[in-house]
Amino acid sequence: MTVLLRPQALVDFKPRAFQMLIDGRWMNGAESMITERKSPAHDTVVSHYHTATKADAERAIAAARNAFDKGPWPRMSGAERSNILLKAADLIASRAEDLAFLDCIESGKPISQARGEIAGAVDIWRYAAALGRDLHGESYNTLGEGTLGVVLREPIGVISIITPWNFPFLIVSQKLPFALAAGCTAVVKPSELTSGSTLVLGEILMEAGVPSGVVNIIVGTGPEVGAPMTTHGDVDMVSFTGSTAVGKLTMANAAQTLKKVSLELGGKNPQIVFPDANLEEFIDAAVFGAYFNAGECCNAGSRLIVHRSIAEDVVARIAELSKRVKVGDPLDPQTQVGAIITPEHLAKIDAYVRSATGNGAELAHGGAPLDLGSGQFMAPTVLSKVRPDMAVAREEVFGPVLSVLTFDSIENAIDIANSIDYGLSAGVWSRDMDTCLRIGRGVRAGTVWMNTFMDGACELPFGGYRQSGLGRELGRHSVEDYTETKTLNMHIGPRTAWWMPR
Secondary structure, three states, X not given: OOEEEOOOOOOOOOOEEEOEEEOOEEEOOOOOEXXXXXXXXXXXXXXXXXXXXXXXHHHHHHHHHHHHHHOOHHHOOHHHHHHHHHHHHHHHHHOHHHHHHHHHHHHOOOHHHHHHHHHHHHHHHHHHHHHHHHOOOEEEOOOOOOEEEEEEEEEOOEEEEEOOOOOHHHHHHOOHHHHHHHOOEEEEEOOOOOOHHHHHHHHHHHHHOOOOOOEEXXXXXXXXXXXXXXXXXXXXXXXXXXXXXXXXXXXXXXXXXXXXXXXXXXXXXXXXXXXXOOHHHHHHHHHHHHHHHHHOOOOOOOEEEEEHHHHHHHHHHHHHHHOOOEEEOOOOOOOOEOOOOOHHHHXXXXXXXXXXXXXXXXXXXXXXXXXXXXXXXXXXXXXXXXXXXXXXXXXXXXXXXXXXXXXXXHHHHHHHHOOOOEEOEEEEEOOOHHHHHHHHHHOOOOEEEEOOOOOOXXXXXXXXXXXXXXXXXXXXXXXXXXXXXXXXXXXXXXXXOOOOOO
16 A cells, blocks of 8 residues: 555645736736645645736836846856856755755655755756856857858847746756856746746845846746747747647747747657666666655656566556555655645546546556545556556646556667657666667657666756657757857958949
C-alpha cells in the first residue's frame, strides 16, 4: 500500500497579500480585483493577488518599452549587469526557505523538492550572470583590403515571459536571467495559481539594483493578460512555457506582428529498457521519472517501453516499489508525491486511467484518487498492457501515471517512441553503449538520457522537437536567444563610383 501522510492544518497561518510590480512600483490592478489561491493540499487560502486586466498589461508593456528605449539597463556594460544578477542570486539564496514555502503551499509540491528547485535556480542565475559578461559578436578582416565586417549582438528588446504553475520559480529562472543578461527588459506573467514566488522575485530584483521598469510582474489569466502580452506591437519576443495547445495559440498571436517566439511545451517521454540494463537502477529511475512533482512535469517519464522478455518482471518490481512511495502533506519533508494542482485536473487524470482500463490496460498499482481528508491527491499508478494507440500512451496526462508498453527490437522501440506528436526527452537503459547510441540517434527528442533519467545542468540546452516546442533554454547560447545580430560593413579608403564619367 502506498504510504499516506495526511495534511496537517496550517495553524495560525495568515495568507500573503501581493500587489503587481509595474515600473518599479507595487500597485493595485486597474479594477482592484482580487484572486484567492487555496492550497491544493490543505484547502486553506494561502495567497491573495491583485488581478491584472488588459489595461494593466498595457501599462507594464509601456514601462518595459520605456526602460529599454531610454533607460540604463541595455546600455550598461556586461560586467555591470552581471554584478547585479549575481547579487540577485545571493538574495534568492538568502530567501530560499520563503520561496520554497510559497511554491510548496501554492502548487502542492513536496517541500523537500521545492527547496531543491530554489537551489537549482540560484545556480542558474549565477550561470546567466557569467554568460552576460561573455556575450559578444564577430569580426571579419578577411573580406579584402577595403572591407572590415563586424557583427554585433544587441538585446532584442521587450520580452513577454509567461510561465506555468508546475515549477513556478524554477521556470522563470530558466528565462528571465538570460533575458536580463542580454540587456532586455521584460513583462512577466506567472500562472495565476502559483504567482507568489515570482512576485517575491520582484522584491529581490529591486533590492539587487535592477532599474525601474526593467522587470514588470503582473498576475492574470491568459485571455485577459496573456493575449496583449503576445500581440502588442511594443513586445519584441515571447518566451512561453505551458501546454502545446496554448503554445499554438501563443505562436498564432505572435505571428500578427512577427515576434520571435520561444516555446517549451508538452512531452510524453519514453524510457526504453533492454534486458541487459541494470534493472535495480532502472526501476528506481522509472518510479522517480513517473512520480516526480506528482507527474505534473513536461519531462515526466510517463511511458516505459520495455523489452517483452523482461516486461512482467519490470512491472512487478515497479508496482512493488510504488507501494513505498510517500504521498501526502507537501509540508512534510518525508513526502515524495504531493497534491494535484486543482480538482479539475485530478478529475482529468482519473478519466485517463479509467479510459485505459476500460480499453484493455491492466492496473498493476494505484489507479484512483486518494481521500486524505483535505485537498486532492492521486495514487501513484502503474498501467500494464498499454497499447501505443491508447490515449494514455499518446497524450500528456500530467499526473502520477505510468504506462508500460513492450517492444521486440531496437527498430520497434524507436518506432514506438517516435509514434506520437511530442519529442521533449527520452531515456535508454542498456549496458551496451552501441545500443544506447542507436536509440539516442534514432529517437526524435531534445534530450536523451542514457542509464539515468531527468538529470540536468544549466550548461546543457533544454527544449524539444515537433510539438514539444521551439528553441532551447539554458546552455551557453541561451543569452544569444534574446539578441538580434547586426552587421556593420565598413569600407576603407576610396570607393569606386558606380557611375563613372567617360
